[in-house]
Amino acid sequence: MKRVMALDVGFKRIGVALSDPLRLTAYPYKIIHRKSNRETFEELLRIIDEKDVDTILVGVPLSLEGRDTKIGEKIKKFATKFQQFLKESGRQVSFVFVDESYSTLEATNLCRELGKKREEVDDIAAAIFLRDWLAFKGSP
Numbered sequence: 007m008k009r010v011m012a013l014d015v016g017f018k019r020i021g022v023a024l025s026d027p028l029r030l031t032a033y034p035y036k037i038i039h040r041k042s043n044r045e046t047f048e049e050l051l052r053i054i055d056e057k058d059v060d061t062i063l064v065g066v067p068l069s070l071e072g073r074d075t076k077i078g079e080k081i082k083k084f085a086t087k088f089q090q091f092l093k094e095s096g097r098q099v100s101f102v103f104v105d106e107s108y109s110t111l112e113a114t115n116l117c118r119e120l121g122k123k124r125e126e127v128d129d130i131a132a133a134i135f136l137r138d139w140l141a142f143k144g145s146p
Contacts, residue, residue, distance in 0.1 A: 008060035012136035019127025032136035034129035047091040065106025
């Protein structure tokens with residue numbers, strides 16, 4: 007089985023989390039500091055190839071009414087460009103948009119509870135919504 011990669015996309019950073027090959031667990035993998043789209047896409051492509059990823063979850067914050075926010079629309083535009091880049095690179099990868107509302111808050115609280123001081127929690131936030139997706143939709 008191939009891995010699932012989760013992306014917590016921000017304007018400055020992208021948190022990356024991965025599943026194990028059996029899609030049972032999720033773990034924080036890396037924080038990418040955004041550069042140009044091309045450089046960022048190439049770095050993500052390296053992870054896809056190295057870790058044998060076939061599904062990408064993209065976290066999109068929703069409003070209280072369950073609709074896309076302005077930030078969510080920008081994230082979807084980024085994901086669409088990334089999908090096109092992957093297609094042009096000859097990669098077959100599925101994209102799934104998931105609600106990631108409050109995942110950063112949950113990641114920050116988790117670090118605080120564990121006594122870990124961490125300025126950037128984007129990879130942990132990605133692991134949180136990946137864990138939830140695996141538990142409800144992604145497991146075999």
